[in-house]
Amino acid sequence: MTIYGGRIFNRGRVERGYLEVSEGRITKVLEDAEPDVRGLIIPRLVNSHTHLGDAAFSARFAEELDRLSGAPLPDRIAALFAPPDGMKHRLLESTEDADIIDGMAGALRTAYRNGQYSMVDFREGGVAGIDLLRSAADTCGKERPEILMMGRPASGGYDRLEIDEVLDRSNGLGLSGMADMEYSTAKSLATHVHARGKLLAIHVSEVERDDIEKVMALRPDLVIHMRHNAPSDLHALNSAEVPIAVCPTSSGRLGDVPDIGSMLDAGCTVLLGSDNAMVSAPDIVQELAFAGAELDLGESHLERLLGASGKGLNRMAIIDFDPGQRADFTVLEGDFEDLRHMVGSGPAEARVVVTPDGERRG
Numbered sequence: 550m551t552i553y554g555g556r557i558f559n560r561g562r563v564e565r566g567y568l569e570v571s572e573g574r575i576t577k578v579l580e581d582a583e584p585d586v587r588g589l590i591i592p593r594l595v596n597s598h599t600h601l602g603d604a605a606f607s608a609r610f611a612e613e614l615d616r617l618s619g620a621p622l623p624d625r626i627a628a629l630f631a632p633p634d635g636m637k638h639r640l641l642e643s644t645e646d647a648d649i650i651d652g653m654a655g656a657l658r659t660a661y662r663n664g665q666y667s668m669v670d671f672r673e674g675g676v677a678g679i680d681l682l683r684s685a686a687d688t689c690g691k692e693r694p695e696i697l698m699m700g701r702p703a704s705g706g707y708d709r710l711e712i713d714e715v716l717d718r719s720n721g722l723g724l725s726g727m728a729d730m731e732y733s734t735a736k737s738l739a740t741h742v743h744a745r746g747k748l749l750a751i752h753v754s755e756v757e758r759d760d761i762e763k764v765m766a767l768r769p770d771l772v773i774h775m776r777h778n779a780p781s782d783l784h785a786l787n788s789a790e791v792p793i794a795v796c797p798t799s800s801g802r803l804g805d806v807p808d809i810g811s812m813l814d815a816g817c818t819v820l821l822g823s824d825n826a827m828v829s830a831p832d833i834v835q836e837l838a839f840a841g842a843e844l845d846l847g848e849s850h851l852e853r854l855l856g857a858s859g860k861g862l863n864r865m866a867i868i869d870f871d872p873g874q875r876a877d878f879t880v881l882e883g884d885f886e887d888l889r890h891m892v893g894s895g896p897a898e899a900r901v902v903v904t905p906d907g908e909r910r911g
């Protein structure tokens with residue numbers, strides 16, 4: 550029997566509390582106890598947006614970002630990320646599969662160690678690209694989060710047979726920006742993915758504002774970024790209950806942190822992602838801490854972000870703790886009064902990750 554806690558994020562807010570765990574199950578939720586591990590208990594978290602495929606390129610990325618430091622933001626993003634000629638896509642083309650797989654496997658292990666429950670990965674390169682991610686996952690054995698795989702066509706166009714093959718191997722499509730393809734192509738892809746009952750995610754308003762009506766007509770399950778938006782865009786997403794995944798650390802490194810406060814004030818569900826692995830390591834506690842500090846978010850905003858990152862796209866991790874449940878949570882070690890306090894203290898490096906199989910130091 551082990552007792553964890555001091556503070557606990559339970560049912561959407563931080564309160565005083567402890568969990569008693571025995572044989573992989575929560576046996577008691579206590580208001581007072583002498584814990585074996587003291588800290589703030591939070592759910593294991595879902596990373597709602599990654600591109601793990603470029604993990605192998607982090608050194609090259611840092612050099613290139615340096616070189617582009619004087620360029621305007623849209624030019625920087627295009628030079629680094631735009632398909633097919635941006636740095637990332639050139640490197641994905643020219644790098645040996647084994648090196649790409651090694652990079653992805655390393656990122657998966659990092660995410661597992663720091664307490665991530667699952668990841669929504671956006672895999673480039675069509676069917677072959679998805680198979681690389683599967684190989685990386687296999688090399689990790691059990692030491693990795695669950696993965697929702699989002700594929701995309703290798704050509705960028707719509708080929709019915711190719712999309713069927715991609716969807717056979719994945720959970721859905723994770724499309725590049727609206728500006729990167731013909732709208733008719735986006736429509737065909739969206740129709741196909743819905744007919745197959747799979748997920749559709751798309752990068753929206755990353756560099757400049759996209760037409761939200763065209764986006765909504767695709768009936769996405771998830772949109773990424775929304776860095777440039779009008780209040781009516783957020784209203785449309787909230788009304789249709791389409792969550793937004795934002796990537797604070799990566800966006801901040803490129804020079805533009807998304808205005809998460811206005812998204813939350815508009816009622817939107819905001820999920821956290823770590824984006825390209827060559828830009829930032831997959832760590833959602835770090836994303837919460839960075840966003841909270843950079844944007845000076847209040848406690849209720851932080852609570853909503855944390856709760857949403859436990860649920861993910863489809864209530865993935867356990868976010869309400871009760872006796873009898875399987876033990877599955879992370880303890881951020883320290884004496885944190887609340888989330889503001891945790892954010893103000895830095896990204897809580899010392900962690901204990903508790904799973905039904907036992908605990909490990911993150």
Ligand SMILES: [Zn+2]
Pocket residue numbers: 598599600671752773824825
């Ligand atoms: Zn992305």
